[in-house]
Amino acid sequence: MLEAKQLQKRFQDKTALDKLNLKVEPGEIYALLGPNGAGKTTTINLFLGFLTPDGGEALVDGISVAADPVAARRKIAYIPEQVALYPRFSGVENLEYFSRLGGGRHSRAELHALLERAGLKSDAAERMVGTYSKGMRQKVGIALALATGAKALLLDEPTSGLDPAASHEFSRLLRQLAGEKVAILMATHDLFRAREDATRVGILLKGRIASEYHRDEFQSRDLEKLYLERLGA
Template identity: 65%
Template sequence: MLTIENLTKRFPGAAAPAVDNLNLTVAPGELFALLGPNGAGKTTTINCLLGFLTPDSGRALIDGLDVAREPLETKRRLAYIPEQVNLYGHFSGLENLDYFSELAGHRYADAELRRFLTSAGLQTAAHDQRVSGYSKGMRQKVGIAIALAKQAKALLLDEPTSGLDPSASHEFSQLLRKLRERDVAILMATHDLFRAKEDATRVGIMRHGKLAHILTAAELRHTDLEKLYLEAMAA
């Protein structure tokens, strides 16, 4: 569903490429967690999949479509939750969801929108409050609702649980599981080793724009992920 082939992206003035000849596939129903320190190339990889950056070489494919050639069509098949979900403060959570859903071409009845917000963990009382009064976690939940409402086949998550409290983070894990059951392919960049081990079907440890390690779910069970991560960073 999500395919990255020999992808290289170098920023002007940078000594080394941000993403260096990367190959990666995420199948439907799979959750691939990308671990790595800041600057490892996780967000650059996601931005190439979103079509926000043009790779210097290689390509990114969504559902078999080349992102560089069909940027609009590939975006339609993706949902995305950034690390910081920034919304319109003068709209309520419900209105923000309605607006972003319409941008994605979906029109939902009020009850459906509220269902998405509730699924994302936003308490009912907050649905009609202006987002300017929301906490970071509440905004993040609206972001999750926006991604859910898009009903996409692939989901790109860039540190989605940052700002969520442990119980909200747990609810989010449940949600991801349900999405996997619906055959959604998920690529998640994260620093959260615990969540990665809990939720992912595969984990990739990225360093200097390359995947240093890839572990399957079976391997993860018997691996001390933190130790492996620290070893990879020290290497």
């Protein structure tokens, strides 16, 4: 579903991605770990078509992002660290607007049901989002992924700043989406959540996947130790 083939990106003389190869299948949660500047967000941006690769290609459901970014984005839902919403609109209004732009057509009742499924109660969904916590915003983001029927989900530090309960709730939703055959690529520093949720973990160093572990590998070992060893810390 999500595939990076020899993906390269340079910013002036700094190599952000160095022939990155990566594949996330439907139903997989791939946690992309790495220190700041390792190229995690660059990878996400290349899959979103916000950046143009200097070499290789990013594919979404077989569509080259560079060749047809709009078609590729139609298959993606994106949840950044802080889900951006319109403060003068309620949660359900935000969802209605974004889902329409993403090609979804839902009644108010359906939108409420989607938000409910994402963990946002109806009364909260009718409130202006200016009053929302970060966790509530993330839930709107998840509801949007549900509303657009995205085949792939790109997450950039999604649990950063969430309290443990909200983080746990968010993980539950992610696993639910994976269960619906959504391919999930999550750039994160949250080793605990990666260990809990990911089916595969990749450690990105200097623009390359330095190590990759399947769930059974890191479940039986200490992921933090593996990560720090790779970093040479």
